[in-house]
Amino acid sequence: MQDDDVLAYWAERIRAATADERPLRVRGAGTKDWYGQALHGEVLDTRVHRGIVAYDPAELVVTARCGTPLTELEAALAEHKQMLPFEPPHFGRAATLGGAIAAGIAGPRRATVGAARDFVLGVTMMNGHGEILRFGGRVVKNVAGYDVSRLMAGSLGTLGLMLEVSIKVLPQPAAEATLKFDMNGTDAVRKLNEWSGRPLPISASAWRNGTLAVRLSGADSAVKTARNVIGGEVVDAVEAERFWEGLREQTDPFFSTIPPKSALWRLALPSITEPMQLPGAQLMEWGGAQRWWITDTDAQTVRISAKQAGGHATVFRPGREFDRSVGVFTPLSAPLMKIHRGLKAAFDPARIFNRGRLYPDF
Template identity: 50%
Template sequence: MNHGKDVDDSAALLEQVNQALHAATPLRIQGANSKAFLGRIVAGEILDTRTHRGIVHYDPTELVITARCGTPLAELLAVLDASQQMLPCEPPAFADDATVGGMVASGLSGPRRPWSGAVRDFVLGTRIITGHGKHLRFGGEVMKNVAGYDLSRLMAGSYGALGVITEVSLKVLPRPRQCLSISLEMDSERALQRLVEWSQQPLPISAACHDGQRLHLRLEGGDGSVGAARDRLGGEILDGSYWADLNEQRLAFFDEDMPLWRLSVPNNASPLDVNGTRLLDWGGAQQWLKSGEEAALIRQAVSKVGGHATCYSHGLIDAPFHPLSPALLHYHRRLKQQLDPQGIFNPGRLYAEL
C-alpha cells in the first residue's frame, strides 16, 4: 500500500550530484540535520534529502518496509505502530523531523540493541547515488535476497561519506504483547554481575541501564513470561517512558554542563580509570560519560579494555570518532575511493583522512 506525501525527487538529487562532480564541489548531505553534532565539521554545498520522501512499499505480512530517505522517521514509526509492528533497533531521533536517511547514515541504535541487533542488521537493501553519478540499487526487499546486502549494510554508520542513500528497505518485527519496566536498588558492580548471570537464563530482558544507584530493566514478551520475570526479580515499577528519555538524551544526566562521551566497551570490562559521572546502557556495553578529562586519556583507558570512545560534544576535539588503526584506515580509504573517487560526499565528516 502507498501513503500520502510521496515525492520521488531522485532525478533532482542525481542532477545535483552530477553538477557537483562536474564542478568538483564537495557536498554536505543532510536531512533534518539532527545528528549534525556528531563527527567533524563539513564544508560544502548542502544537498537536502527531505524533498525525496514517502513510504514506497509496506505490507505488514512481509515484515518489510521501504521508504525514501527524506521520509520523517516519526512517520515511518507511526505507520508501523498502526500495524502493531516496530523497528527493533530503536534508533534515536534527536529531533521531531529526523529522517529515515539520517537514521541509516548515522547507524545509531537504542536500548534494545544488545538483544535485537543494530540498525545495520535490519537494512535489507538500499538505493544509492554514488560518486560516479549513478543511481544504483543494492540488496532487495526480500530477506532471502542477499545480493549486495553487505554494501547496503556498509551505508549504516557511514555518515554520508560513501554516497547519498535515496531509499532503504528495512526488516521490521511485531511489537511485544507485554512490556513492563522495573527498577532495582544495587551498585553498578553488582548490577553488571547480575546481568551476566541473567543473560544465561530465559529472562525477557530487552533493556538494562544503571544510573549510579539503581538498575533499570525493561521486560518484553508474552504476558506469562513478563509476569513470571517480574515476580522473580521484584523491584519497583518504572515509568516506561524512561527508555525513550534515555534514548533521546532527555534524562537529567545529559543536562550536566560537561563534555559527553559515548564509550563502547565489552559488558564485562573492568572499571575504567577515568574521572567523571557515567550512565551504563546496553547492559554495560555502552557507557555515557560526562567528563572534563583529556580526550587522549579517555581513549587510552577505553582502548586498554578493547573499546572505543566517541565525543558527542560538537567541535570539542578534531577527531570526535575514535581514530582508526592503520589497517582499518587503509580499508576505509579504499572503500571511499571506489564509491566516491572525487571525494565530494561529506569530506572529512568521519575522519580528516577521508
C-alpha cells in the same frame, strides 16, 4: 517536483560537484548535525524525497525514501502493531529515515535485537557519478557476496546519497514491564551478566546514581514469570516510558549539562567490564556494553582506558569549547583505513559527499 525530476536534479548537481571537486553536505532535517567531525559543503536537502514505497506487514518489511520523517514511518508501523526494532533516536521531531540509517545510532533495545545495520535489507543510492545503484532487496535472504547495503548504516553519508532503504521490522511486544533495583555499579554489571545467561526477556537496561533499571518485553506470561524471578520494584508504565525515551533521545537529566571544555563520550566495552574509576558522571546501558561518560579528561586518557578494557571511545557530544582536533571517532589502523579509502574511492572518487564527517582527510 516529481520524484523523477528530483533524482535528475540531484544527479546533475552531483556530477557538477564531482567535476569541480566541490563538497556536498547530504542532509535531512539536520537533527544530528552535531554528530561527527566538521560540516562542509553546500547542503543537499533530502526531505523532498519522502514517502513509504512498499510495506507488507505480513512479510515484516518496509521500504521508504530517504527523506521520510521517522514519525511518519513509525506511525504507519504502529497501525499494524509493528516497530523499528533498533529504536532509532530522533534527536528532533523532524528526523528522517535516511539520517537515522546514516548515523547508525540505536536505542535501548539494541543489545537485545541488534543494531541498525542488522535490519537493513536493501538500499538504493546515488554515487559520485550521479548513477543510481541498487544493493540487496526487500526480502531477508537476498545477499550474495559483499553486503554493500549495510555499509550505509553508520557511514554518515560519506559513501553516497541514500535514496531508498528496505528495513526488516518486528512486532511490538505484547507486554512490557520495567523494574528497578538499588545497587552499586559493580553489582549492577555482575547482575546483568548473570541475567543475560538466562532465558529472560530483558529488552533494555540502564544504571546510574545507584539505581539499576531493567525492561522486560515479550509475551504476557514470559514478562510475569521474569518479574517473579528477578524481583525488584515495578515502575509505573508512564514513568517507565518516559525514562526509556529520555535515554533514547538524550533528554534525560544525565545528558542535560555538558561543561564547555568537557564532552559526552560513548564507550563500547565488553559487558563484563566493571565500572571505570575515572572522574566525571557515568551511565551504563546495554547490559554494561555501552557506557556514557561526561568528563573533561583528555582524549588520549579516555581512549587508552577504553582500549585497555577491550573497547573503544567516541566523542558523542562535545562541549562548546571542546577541541575536536582530537578526532571524534577512534583512529583506525592502517589496514582498516585502507579498506575505508578503497570504498570511498569506489563510490565517491572526488570525495564530495560529507567530506571530513567521519575523519578529517576522508
